[in-house]
Amino acid sequence: MIASVVARLKSDPAEAQAVIDAINQRPELEIGVLSTEYSLPVVIEADDAAMLENSTEWLKSLDDVLMVDVVFVHFEEHEKNMPQSNNL
Amino acid sequence: MTTNEHPAKPKFERRQFIKASAMAAATAVANPSSGFALPVLNPGEPVLDVQWNKAPCRFCGTGCHVQVGVKDGKVVAVAGDKNADVNKGLLCVKGYHVGAALYGKDRLTKPLLRQKGGYKEISWDAALNLIADRIESDPKRFAIYGSGQWTIPEGYAAQKFMKGGLSNNHIDPNARLCMASAVTGFLATYGVDEPAGCYDDLDACDVLIMWGNNPAEMHPVLFSRVIDRRSRGEKITLIDISTRRTRTTEACQHYLEMKGHGDLAIANGIAHLLIKNGKYDKKFVESYCNFKSPNDEKPNLHGKPISFDEYKKQLEPYTPEKVEELSGMSADDIRMLADLFGNPELKITSLWCMGVNQHTRGTAMNTLIHGIHLLSGHFGRPGDSPTSLTGQPSACGTVREVGTLAHALPGGRVVANAEHRKHAEKFWKLPDGRILATPGYHTVKMWEKFCTPTDQGGDIGTIWVQVTNPGQTLPNLNKLFNPSEKLDDKFLIVSEVYPTATTRLANLILPSAMWVEKNGIFGNSERRTQQWFKMVDPPGEARDDCWQTIAVAHRLFERGFAGMKDRDGRFIFEVKDKNNQLVPIWKWENYYDTNVDQHLFEEYRQFTKYKHKDLAPYTEYVATRGLRWPVVERGGKWRETHLRFSEGFDPYVESGKGVQFYHSTTKDDRAQIWFHPWIAPAEVPDKDYPFMLCTGRVLEHWHTGSMTRRIPQLNRAMPTAYLEIHADDAAKLDIRNGDKVKVESRRGELTLQAWINGRGRPPRGTVFIPFFDETLLANVLTLDAIDPFSKQPDYKKSAVKVSKVKR
Ligand code: SF4
Numbered sequence: 001m002i003a004s005v006v007a008r009l010k011s012d013p014a015e016a017q018a019v020i021d022a023i024n025q026r027p028e029l030e031i032g033v034l035s036t037e038y039s040l041p042v043v044i045e046a047d048d049a050a051m052l053e054n055s056t057e058w059l060k061s062l063d064d065v066l067m068v069d070v071v072f073v074h075f076e077e078h079e080k081n082m083p084q085s086n087n088l
Numbered sequence: 089m090t091t092n093e094h095p096a097k098p099k100f101e102r103r104q105f106i107k108a109s110a111m112a113a114a115t116a117v118a119n120p121s122s123g124f125a126l127p128v129l130n131p132g133e134p135v136l137d138v139q140w141n142k143a144p145c146r147f148c149g150t151g152c153h154v155q156v157g158v159k160d161g162k163v164v165a166v167a168g169d170k171n172a173d174v175n176k177g178l179l180c181v182k183g184y185h186v187g188a189a190l191y192g193k194d195r196l197t198k199p200l201l202r203q204k205g206g207y208k209e210i211s212w213d214a215a216l217n218l219i220a221d222r223i224e225s226d227p228k229r230f231a232i233y234g235s236g237q238w239t240i241p242e243g244y245a246a247q248k249f250m251k252g253g254l255s256n257n258h259i260d261p262n263a264r265l266c267m268a269s270a271v272t273g274f275l276a277t278y279g280v281d282e283p284a285g286c287y288d289d290l291d292a293c294d295v296l297i298m299w300g301n302n303p304a305e306m307h308p309v310l311f312s313r314v315i316d317r318r319s320r321g322e323k324i325t326l327i328d329i330s331t332r333r334t335r336t337t338e339a340c341q342h343y344l345e346m347k348g349h350g351d352l353a354i355a356n357g358i359a360h361l362l363i364k365n366g367k368y369d370k371k372f373v374e375s376y377c378n379f380k381s382p383n384d385e386k387p388n389l390h391g392k393p394i395s396f397d398e399y400k401k402q403l404e405p406y407t408p409e410k411v412e413e414l415s416g417m418s419a420d421d422i423r424m425l426a427d428l429f430g431n432p433e434l435k436i437t438s439l440w441c442m443g444v445n446q447h448t449r450g451t452a453m454n455t456l457i458h459g460i461h462l463l464s465g466h467f468g469r470p471g472d473s474p475t476s477l478t479g480q481p482s483a484c485g486t487v488r489e490v491g492t493l494a495h496a497l498p499g500g501r502v503v504a505n506a507e508h509r510k511h512a513e514k515f516w517k518l519p520d521g522r523i524l525a526t527p528g529y530h531t532v533k534m535w536e537k538f539c540t541p542t543d544q545g546g547d548i549g550t551i552w553v554q555v556t557n558p559g560q561t562l563p564n565l566n567k568l569f570n571p572s573e574k575l576d577d578k579f580l581i582v583s584e585v586y587p588t589a590t591t592r593l594a595n596l597i598l599p600s601a602m603w604v605e606k607n608g609i610f611g612n613s614e615r616r617t618q619q620w621f622k623m624v625d626p627p628g629e630a631r632d633d634c635w636q637t638i639a640v641a642h643r644l645f646e647r648g649f650a651g652m653k654d655r656d657g658r659f660i661f662e663v664k665d666k667n668n669q670l671v672p673i674w675k676w677e678n679y680y681d682t683n684v685d686q687h688l689f690e691e692y693r694q695f696t697k698y699k700h701k702d703l704a705p706y707t708e709y710v711a712t713r714g715l716r717w718p719v720v721e722r723g724g725k726w727r728e729t730h731l732r733f734s735e736g737f738d739p740y741v742e743s744g745k746g747v748q749f750y751h752s753t754t755k756d757d758r759a760q761i762w763f764h765p766w767i768a769p770a771e772v773p774d775k776d777y778p779f780m781l782c783t784g785r786v787l788e789h790w791h792t793g794s795m796t797r798r799i800p801q802l803n804r805a806m807p808t809a810y811l812e813i814h815a816d817d818a819a820k821l822d823i824r825n826g827d828k829v830k831v832e833s834r835r836g837e838l839t840l841q842a843w844i845n846g847r848g849r850p851p852r853g854t855v856f857i858p859f860f861d862e863t864l865l866a867n868v869l870t871l872d873a874i875d876p877f878s879k880q881p882d883y884k885k886s887a888v889k890v891s892k893v894k895r
Contacts, residue, residue, distance in 0.1 A: 002110050004111060008312075008319040009319065011321055033115060035118045035119035039119065039316075041111060049799060053181060053184060053805060066318060069168075069308075071110075071117050071168050072109070072165070073179075074157075074164065074165040075164065
């Protein structure tokens with residue numbers, strides 16, 4: 001699965017750089033150009049939606065990240081083994 | 089829409105291409121002025137062999153618009169719609185799953201009839217006959233239970249079928265369980281339902297107060313809009329008034345903790361200080377407001393008029409110290425709130441949702457929030473607004489506007505009003521007197537009657553459930569749902585997309601189409617009506633709920649059932665094409681020969697002017713990302729309304745009036761400021777049941793999890809329900825993180841794991857359980873006490889005891 005998100009960072013150049021450095025350590029994440037309003041586009045390449053969510057949660061957990069929003073999700077390879085209900 | 093055929097690309101190149109598209113989309117949203125194109129968002133672009141089209145998100149009432157990418161008859165991608173005002177290209181993490189939710193392995197694909205030992209597949213023809221038999225045998229004992237996930241045409245068809253066709257008002261939605269008190273609050277205050285403001289207020293307010301509301305998890309994109317302002321350096325004060333710490337708390341400057349029902353005291357405390365300190369807006373109040381208090385002898389939404397002095401006197405006991413005692417919030421914090429409301433320079437928006445609505449004094453609490461805004465004059469300017477949110481995508485559009493409630497008719501009308509019934513009979517071309525004047529059973533009553541033996545007054549024999557899961561969401565399930573299993577003459581029909589806690593007891597299951605497998609129209613929390621087209625086929629024999637209703641109606645019509653004929657003897661859902669030829673929409677193979685949604689919507693539109701909720705023609709919604717009503721044509725253009733009741737914004741406010749509450753219950757263009765006393769919750773902890781239980785939602789799962797629990801990763805991330813408990817209480821009971829605990833109320837018991845210092849942090853003496861888990865039904869514990877006006881239950885305050893399960 002491939003997705004992209006926008007991370008809203010605190011308006012501080014040093015703190016923004018710290019976030020960018022941290023993201024660069026993660027192989028599944030690729031960053032775009034930081035906007036003048038401290039919004040950072042990030043592409044996530046993941047095996048499944050769990051990994052997407054984990055990466056998003058990790059981004060959110062960074063001290064200088066205020067919010068992470070999803071923009072684009074491509075999930076052509078549909079999930080196998082979806083859980084089922086016992087209610088039939 | 090266009091289909092783009094391209095030779096197969098190597099997988100790597102293709103993946104790179106998708107990544108580039110993803111980056112372009114995010115860059116364009118992050119930096120709108122960058123000039124980045126959005127190749128993936130432009131229908132017609134030769135990208136990924138995908139067709140793109142717009143739809144509102146399937147999940148919450150925020151009503152974000154998404155672009156849905158379809159390839160080879162399947163949804164393969166979703167992107168935030170940059171052209172949508174609501175979300176401006178953003179989605180919350182549920183966006184990761186909104187497409188995949190269509191493709192669970194156990195989608196229902198055939199009608200199923202319960203027989204001894206299991207279910208048997210039957211034909212649609214047989215299923216329609218069975219339903220028609222049940223109705224024909226006793227039309228008065230038939231009921232429909234729907235939801236705020238019904239599309240507007242689906243709800244409208246069910247409404248017309250029941251009230252206009254069967255002369256039966258037993259139709260109610262699950263929205264009774266989530267926003268009925270918001271409706272009665274608006275009606276009691278302004279004489280007409282739904283917020284005056286809209287989401288634009290979030291961009292303009294200086295202070296945002298969340299009353300028992302957790303938008304960071306439940307309405308994330310709205311919350312993001314606010315946080316985004318902060319990241320741009322704007323100053324905005326966020327205040328979380330709540331009974332437990334949540335993710336919203338983390339982003340707020342102020343977390344003001346209170347006890348359940350403490351909100352009633354807090355609101356009165358603010359009003360008391362505004363008057364005592366001379367900080368209320370005298371001019372606004374004298375120009376635009378009256379005062380009311382409840383009429384205890386005859387409780388209704390009109391109450392009894394009181395003077396300003398009487399109002400002031402009733403508020404006198406609510407000193408900050410008294411309010412601290414009643415609510416648990418400190419007197420200083422109450423003073424701080426009153427000071428904010430007393431500052432005319434600030435713009436204040438209040439948001440609320442289930443915390444205020446699921447409340448045995450929900451109507452009262454809704455009116456009190458409106459009252460503080462009116463008293464302080466924080467009303468009628470962008471950013472100054474009391475705004476309730478909804479949890480479902482069309483709780484406003486389908487339930488509140490179409491009026492799919494037991495007492496209501498479309499467009500703000502009620503069955504008890506003879507003139508309103510006449511309007512409906514005229515628009516529906518029915519003989520006079522077809523619509524009954526007596527309201528049907530509201531949700532709790534409907535299910536209570538269904539679960540009561542027929543010879544003991546249980547006069548509901550058949551319920552047809554569409555687009556909802558009452559077997560999980562009704563309160564006190566051991567009273568309101570489970571007993572029906574043992575009543576052989578009762579019959580439960582469930583239209584669903586997946587097996588659920590409700591299908592567990594169904595006699596007949598009908599497979600339904602969902603989201604972009606059908607045409608649809610939703611109405612979100614800010615009066616925005618949003619349209620989309622069918623993009624993929626439903627699986628197997630799954631069919632639109634709207635078709636199901638019309639097909640049953642026609643089966644009855646074929647049998648000569650008088651109610652299915654209009655006054656000229658024609659089928660009540662008759663549709664003709666451009667050549668005036670009848671389209672047999674009751675036959676599935678012909679249902680999409682015409683746009684049934686458009687036909688139903690145009691008929692429904694006639695109802696909407698009466699309460700100034702005017703809708704534009706269907707085609708206007710095709711061309712836009714939704715429009716906020718009233719939508720009025722001026723200068724050849726259909727224009728939406730951002731702010732109701734305010735001159736310069738609302739086309740129905742007369743020139744020179746400033747603010748005009750033109751549906752005032754006192755018929756003087758004034759809103760009502762209510763006094764309601766603090767009253768204790770219906771059940772409070774005692775020595776036998778010492779904890780207060782609150783139930784609610786979690787980020788990973790949408791409501792009952794019937795869609796999101798099918799996503800393996802979400803299921804793994806949040807696999808089961810749990811009990812949040814304060815560390816001190818846990819230590820006292822020798823409970824450690826992950827221990828199995830038994831939770832008991834006077835109504836049922838549940839064994840589940842404890843979570844201490846987890847995501848949500850309840851204070852001492854309170855516990856929290858989410859309701860998403862169909863294997864651990866939180867609602868066996870909850871109380872079915874209801875608000876006297878809205879009939880909405882309180883899921884936030886049930887007394888329970890907790891004990892550690894010994895290994
Ligand atoms: S905030 Fe609500 S409407 Fe918007 S993407 Fe999330 S679930 Fe969908």
